[in-house]
Amino acid sequence: MKPLKEFTIPFIGLKIGTHHYDYKIEKAFFEYFEYEDFNDANVKVDLTLLKNTTLLELNFKISGTVNINCDITNEPFDQNIKNEFDLVVNFGDEYNDENIDILVLPHGAYEINVQQYIYELIVLSVPIKRIHPGVEDGTLSSDILEKLKELSPKLDDEQKEDNKEIDPRWNTLKKLLTDK
Structure with a gap:
């Protein structure tokens, strides 16, 4: 060059x-x-x-x-x-x-x-x-962003109820992962 x-x-x-x-x-x-x-x-x-x-x-x-x-x-x-x-x-x-x-x-x-x-x-x-x-600030409207929101995984009502039935000791352990 x-x-x-x-x-x-x-x-x-x-x-x-x-x-x-x-x-x-x-x-x-x-x-x-x-x-x-x-x-x-x-x-x-x-x-x-x-x-x-x-x-x-x-x-x-x-x-x-x-x-x-x-x-x-x-x-x-x-x-x-x-x-x-x-x-x-x-x-x-x-x-x-x-x-x-x-x-x-x-x-x-x-x-x-x-x-x-x-x-x-x-x-x-x-x-x-x-x-x-x-x-980042949510002001952009785009077809691609709409499609991403549409295809993103959502929690079903059944999954929310299953989370409530979990032993509370596991929730304390999960905090250790997020408290870094």
């Missing part, structure tokens, strides 16, 4: 000190990575590069929204995301990215491409369980 030019930072000509880079990430960025979970994206990336004599320190801050589908209803909604990541770039004999927070570039390197770090930071900022806010 060929790196995108706007995410390549030539650090060899930069003065020692702090440098700021701003990126606006949209859906086309994720199409480049062939990632299709997002319907749309509007994410702002604030990258601060601190150049020292022997190493580089990068601080990524992201904030914005990604439009994703709910896991329960498949309804699209905007998920707010916000995250931060620090990366230290050091120089050595050969390229090494085995450590999450440390990147080692060869001594002759003159630029760094940050697109992969931005991509991973945004994708990992989205919650694993994607639930529409309307499902």
Whole structure:
């Protein structure tokens, strides 16, 4: 995969000190990575590069929204995301990215491409369980939610009566399971 030019930072000509880079990430960025979970994206990336004599320190801050589908209803909604990541770039004999927070570039390197770090930071900022806010607060009306309510198991009157006839000592033991 060929790196995108706007995410390549030539650090060899930069003065020692702090440098700021701003990126606006949209859906086309994720199409480049062939990632299709997002319907749309509007994410702002604030990258601060601190150049020292022997190493580089990068601080990524992201904030914005990604439009994703709910896991329960498949309804699209905007998920707010916000995250931060620090990366230290050091120089050595050969390229090494085995450590999450440390990147080692060869001594002759003159630029760094940050697109992969931005991509991973945004994708990992989205919650694993994607639930529409309307499902959580009960304001979303959907055919799928109605069907789920219709098909959900209900306690029959016979089952309720059977629960009343249980020895009360078992109820005390059941409390142990729920009192965690």
